[in-house]
Amino acid sequence: MRRRWAWPAAGAAAAAAAALFPLLVARPTWQNAAILMLMTAQLGVAWNVLGGYAGQVSLGHAAFFGTGAYVSTLLSLKLGVSPWLGMLAGGGTASLLALLVGWPCFRLKGHYFAMATIAVGEIVQALVNGWDALGGAVGFTLPLAESGFWGFVWGRSKLPYHYIALSLLLLTLLVNWAVARSRIGYYLRAIKDEPDAARSLGVSLTRYKLYAIAISSFLVATGGTLYAQKELFIDPGSTLSTSLSIKMALVAILGGVGTLGGPVLGAVVLTFIEEASRIVFGGTGRGTDLVVYGLLIVLIAVYQPAGIVGFLRARWPAREAEPRGAGARGEGAT
Amino acid sequence: MTAQLLLQTLLSGVLIGLVYALVAVGLTLIFGVMDIVNFAHGEFLMLGMYASFWGFALWKLDPIFTLPLTALLLFAFGAALYHAVIRRIIDAPMLSQIFTSFGLMILFRGLAQYLWKPDFRSVDHTVVEGKVAFAGLQFGLPQVVAALGAVATTGAVWWFLRRTRLGAALEATAADREAAALMGIDSQKMFALAWGIGAACAGVAGALLSTYYPIFPEVGSSFILIAFVLVALGGFGSVAGAFWAGILVGIVEVLGGFLWDPAYKMVLVLSLYLLVVWLRPQGLMGKA
């Protein structure tokens, strides 16, 4: 019976550690790395709703991230709307975009869907890049106005950003967990395993994939708003690039697609690897981060498709627990 | 806009389109034989460009003369890549297949950036530099030679597939792997062959392009997207489809850039891809 508590206990410990971290570690570079880790993890968990649970591999998710960043920024700059409201608006806009794009794309299977998402991501980036009203290639700089919660900006300390990032991650995990144990979650897993069998049981593939992409895109967009408020600068290159889309997917695959904690583990490991390679090879722009990403992806895809979580589960298999009544326990609950 | 200018634009679109077609032929061949989309295909082109570049920079060898060597080099590389990596994911879940070739794409780009620096390179003063006049229109000689070379290579692949026993074996494996295996055709050899030819096609295209196109580690990215479009448009697995789609898309791209805005060329091409893939998933000439 002990095994059933292993994962939730580890999660609680990790959350506590994350909450205490900035109080114990004062170095700005380390604090920044921690925030980055939390934000990357949040994006991976959000991506996972569509990519891991529903099995629809999107390599264009940065489009939603950028949507969140740009919508909240534009609302804040042009209309003085609080970025918190902008975050919700950005999420809603991203969901609408996701439904618009998803509806025709979900007709495609496997490789073709992935390729279509790359195309969509590139189109969005190119359009924003060329459209002056959306800032064009130059982007937007957000003013460092008076620090404060409502304005969603803090100049002196990074601490508030850390806790907001942590809260957003926990919220995203909560949504993921709730979806996984709901009817939507069961249907998504069925669609991923055997789409025809799912249809024969009354499941409309398109409808549930659309639910998944709407949820996933909303969550990713909120991360985009957080990014904009933290960096105080957004442009197509930093918020809409295909390499950002890759990173979201990589983090989930590395940690374990279709698991709750996988992307978090993946974000932790990836951040460590990035920092390590930065120290060893000295700076980016020399392609070393790409080499590391590429090798990681290939090795994981070929040898350990279930990611870190899959590896851990194989090493320490959980015993089958007795049911409480007719309660169900499955893959998605971890 | 004069009729002459229009004609010039159209023909230059055809010229680049023929090169696009060659790249797509390699991609569609790999897909047709083993149902794997090679996201790293643009990197074969990039390697072909760099091979030509270094031959020129180090030993003053003209890319046109080193073309056969580049083709052989990329053929060997493609086949070797198959044996080292792709072979292991033939029957793996689709997620693994996507990410393997995707990871290779990133790996090769990173390696190129690391080994040869991100700077733009070019090959100057080749044997084909200059212009050629035709019916009152002017074209760059490298572009024309590249187009002719692409057509010749595409034709050679076509001839190989249709007129040789080995090519027939390849097509048989593409049609039905198990049936072909039962007839004594070694699937592993066919897969390696497909990767070799596919890589060689992209490599030759790269070598031809190196006479006038800038060479840099990410150069594969623009070509891979267009190759996807061609393969989808022409039909997954159809060499002829890729060829005609190449000409069409080359014209669309150049016309679009001319009539609308060069910055939006890719948007146009990509939108065309999405349109085709939504309305007619099997492409113009492809098997469903």
Add this chain to the structure above:
Amino acid sequence: MSAPLLEVEGLTKRFGGLVANEDVSFAVGEGEIVGLIGPNGAGKTTVFNSLAGFFAPSSGEIRLGGLPIAGLPPEAVAALGVARTFQIVRIFKSMTVLENAMVGAMLRHRAVPAAARLGYEMLRFTGLERRAHEPASRLTVAEQKRLEIARALATGPRLLLLDEVMAGLTPSEVQEAVEMVKRIRDRGIACVVVEHVMEGIMPIADRMLVLERGRKIAEGPPAAIASDPAVIAAYLGEEYRAPGA
């Protein structure tokens, strides 16, 4: 005499130049067990696919309880009360046995606990309840077929299409399957059963349909079918003394 549950009229399905089903007509009454047999390639699974909504017929009509369903997508047909199993088992490998059944139950019960109760009940019906929390991938093929049936039954169908559920079973397993089909019928669910294992379908079918090369060549009670020369010829192409005839 109420209207039949399922009416199929002139069902024709073409794939390009190939005619998989041609002018097939039959009816299935409430609570009937109808056997669908024929040599390989006769078009039996094609009929199933048309009934279940995976194919749209090239021509012909299909009515369920008087309602036309030809051409409706599978998920709509399932909601109207037609469930099916697959010739090659398609259980959800990433889920447990119970979760598989729950996916079926969720058609009628949105809430997860209610779906779990119904799913568990279906597992008991098919004798799988003791393996409820094991990964479905660990079941034997015979058990997986039973799971597919449990899953299909959980959708609360009026008509169940069973596609070669007895293939590869031992004789005692065949007997268990026969008993289960009877119990399904006793619950008021009509069954159309495609089979090659004659001992599995002849004893329980109310009626048999025989297809050959896309056409219906015989219809009637099992005893009559067994001695029908056209049926015998279709299977064997020569005179053959059927056992017991």
